[in-house]
Amino acid sequence: MASTITVFDHLKIPLEKILEATNNFDDKNVIGEGGFGKVYKGKLLDYGILKNISARRLDRKHGQGDVEFWTEISALSVLNCPPHIVKMIGFCDENDEKIIITHYDIKGSLSMFLSDPTTFSLQDRFSACYYIASAINFIYGSEGSAFSFIHRNINSSTILLDENWKAKLSGFEFSIRSSSLARKNFNIHSEVIGTQGYIDPTYLKTGSVTHKSDVYSLGVVLFEILCGRHAYNPNEQDDKKFLAPLAKYHYEKGTLQDIIHPELWDQVASDSYAKMELEKISKIAYSCLNKERAQRPDMHEVVYELEKQVRLSFHIGSFIFSFIIVSYTSSSVHK
Known part of the structure; x- marks a missing residue:
């Protein structure tokens, strides 16, 4: 030491x-x-x-x-x-x-704002999904990098939000490091560590943890953000205490709106583009929660898909803003 x-x-x-x-x-x-x-x-x-x-x-x-x-x-x-x-x-x-x-990231932890659809808007939520995935992809490491980490405790309390609502990953006290060359096959048996509601079921059952365990935790966080609910709520009925199985059930049934915070759903229902983004990101979140690790996506795939949504949202927002400016200018000229 x-x-x-x-x-x-x-x-x-x-x-x-x-x-x-x-x-x-x-x-x-x-x-x-x-x-x-x-x-x-x-x-x-x-x-x-x-x-x-x-x-x-x-x-x-x-x-x-x-x-x-x-x-x-x-x-x-x-x-x-x-x-x-x-x-x-x-x-x-x-x-x-x-x-x-x-x-100190001024806003605090993601956990503090999950059920606040007014302060933590829909568009900020969509962007946060991308930032969080990017952070996990970075610690996963790339070819030639000197490191690769398994975080083991990704949850809404270890994700912090800055003054611009950009998300940052923290809480590395349980992380495990390997070389980047070994990252795809890195599998370690250890005491199960993590936060209730976010832990990969395979890790819970076998004690075997891999990078795909973090992918599972990300899936839970994505559904937390989209639904405005916490991963674990001890005050709910038994079949609704844990968000992961609840979200999977409703996604498969096509009834995800039943578990989305009512005010969040109002924002989604009134905006066709938001509805499209919700569908795309919930599809990604669902794939992260696959029972079979091999069927969960790699982090670079998750980042690629989320980045497409962020870019699409930006272009749509820019188009609408430009349309408003042009319309306003045109009306002013003709007065």
Whole structure:
């Protein structure tokens, strides 16, 4: 572990600066809590620049410790450049405190906005689907890249939204790294780790995890976004607690609108283009949830299909905007 610490020495942040940034870990600054512990927002003076940060403070009562802490630091140090991965600022390993500091994405987690169709609009949701898939595709690695990761904990709480509603992937404490050359055949047996409602059923049954396990989790997240529902709701009836089987059932029956948030469905029903996008993206989400791993799509295929939808949406929006401007200009000239 000493050699690991030396490698990351340049990322160390004194505890004193983090205490100042979070007002001594004031509960008023708590913005979330996960398997790692509480997450605090704050303002950190870093090389003369005041930055909005989130500080994830390890709480050992959750059963995690040094391994998960260093796993996340290692992963984020490798992935610390693309636009759809949360950016690490540094960490603190001092006085038995283990804290990971990342840029704070102003909106918060995707989970906070799933059931808010007014604030988190339909078009923002469609775009978020693409950004999330792009992030997963990036960590999957490509030919010639130095890494390939299985995330193992993709869910709506580890996906953050910035001020422009662009999604970023975080929560790499459970990730597993391999070489990019081995990524297609990378299969490891381990203790089942993840979040209820998102875990690949094959992983649950066998303890075997692959990149296609993350594809399954993505399918759940896509349906969360489209339906405005959470992956698991303990207050629902037994057959409606878990979104994945519920969404699959209604997709197969052609009754997906029955489980979509009513206000979201109103937006879809009044816009033929939105309806078309919903159909396309729900088809992708359904394929990700295939029981057979081999039948789930590869991430580059998912990104390609979602990118087509985003581009189509952009062109349609630009056309409508241009039409309105031309119509307005024309009417003004003839007055």
